[in-house]
Amino acid sequence: MPMDYNKLRANLDASVVTPYIGPSGGTTLGITDIYQPLPAELNNTGGTSGVIMAAEAISWADWDFGVQDSETNNEPSMADISTYEEFGQYNFGGGISFFQPLMNDDPSNVLSVVKDLTKVDLDQDIAIRVDGNKSNSTPAANGDYISVFRTTTTAVENPFTPGESKRRTVTFVENGDFAHYTVVGPHTLVASPPATAPWAAGKSARILVTVQGRSYTNATALRFMSSDPNVIQVGPGGVYTVTGTAADTATVTITDTDANTSTTVNVVVTAP
Numbered sequence: 001m002p003m004d005y006n007k008l009r010a011n012l013d014a015s016v017v018t019p020y021i022g023p024s025g026g027t028t029l030g031i032t033d034i035y036q037p038l039p040a041e042l043n044n045t046g047g048t049s050g051v052i053m054a055a056e057a058i059s060w061a062d063w064d065f066g067v068q069d070s071e072t073n074n075e076p077s078m079a080d081i082s083t084y085e086e087f088g089q090y091n092f093g094g095g096i097s098f099f100q101p102l103m104n105d106d107p108s109n110v111l112s113v114v115k116d117l118t119k120v121d122l123d124q125d126i127a128i129r130v131d132g133n134k135s136n137s138t139p140a141a142n143g144d145y146i147s148v149f150r151t152t153t154t155a156v157e158n159p160f161t162p163g164e165s166k167r168r169t170v171t172f173v174e175n176g177d178f179a180h181y182t183v184v185g186p187h188t189l190v191a192s193p194p195a196t197a198p199w200a201a202g203k204s205a206r207i208l209v210t211v212q213g214r215s216y217t218n219a220t221a222l223r224f225m226s227s228d229p230n231v232i233q234v235g236p237g238g239v240y241t242v243t244g245t246a247a248d249t250a251t252v253t254i255t256d257t258d259a260n261t262s263t264t265v266n267v268v269v270t271a272p
Contacts, residue, residue: 014060017128018136019096021114022051024123024150024175031125034148034179035221035258036186042127042140050117051125054098055136057114059167062097065126067147067180092149093173100158100166118170123152126172142185143212150176180220182258187211189222189263191254199232201245201272207238207265209254221258227251232267246271 020042023029029050031037041049098118101111117124129136129146140146152175158168192208193199207224209217216222217238224234231244234252244250248269255262 014055014063015135015137016133017055017060017063017130018134018138018140019054019058020051020125020127020129020140021054021117022049022125023117024125031127031148034125034150034177035182037127037140037146037148037182037184039140039142039185042146042184051127052110052113052117053136054110054114057098057111059097059099059165062095062167062169065094065096065172066128067092067178091174092178093151093171095169095171097167097169100168115168118153118156120153120156123150123175124172125149126151140184143187143214144184145181146184147178147180148182149178150174179258182221183211183216187256187259187261189216189254189256189261191252191263191265193265197270199242199267199269201242201269203272204239204241207234207240207252207254209238209263216256219256219258221256223255223257225253225255227253231269242267242269244269 022031022044028048031041031049031051039045042051044051098114099111101109101115103109104112104115106112125148127146127148129140129144131145134144151172153170154173155171156168188211190210192210194205197203198205206217208215209222224236224238226232226234228250229243231248231250232240232242232252234240238254240252246269250267252265252267253262254265
């Protein structure tokens, strides 16, 4: 079974983490759709999106931004006889330390531009690409895996100890939704049922999904739905069981809820 994502090398360092920061998405600036960011937006093609690849401005040693523990709800139904706990709202945010520029209001300097984007009470989109060995010197491209967060800055501190570089630590809190490991650019889903007698009666296996030649089966945005559970039952991750008998037919619809795209698989049951 292929890997779902390109494997990270063991000695992961800052060079394979690509952070982007821009004004919070709208019709012209930032990332318009966090579930399908575009290369032109992330690369600020033509200077139209205002998004900056900010690795040069960030202190890796102080990095503390990402998805945090989700809230939990204790909401038992009338049928539950004991404590019932389920996951609630996701949380994300944290602190990022930025190096201070030598001069402020310098549009030619990344440190200065990032400082302007991360002042208190400003909204910004933060996108983070961690995709195999792609370094942060590689421009964003269709097919990259990336996480995108809508945030607001709530506090800025200037911790300075003699002997250390001058930097400012900015606290970001959630200001909307986030997309975890979504795919850059428009894309199509390609379904691959097992090659040998895939729909034999009683068989259990898994439908694999690829995007631009890379496995996407474990993406949380994927939804698998059977047109007839009496023929085939399919669950999260594409795991299925053929429940029908020879000559029964059904359709499995696979939808990427992030990108609003789908594909279908036709099922014709054969004898076991």
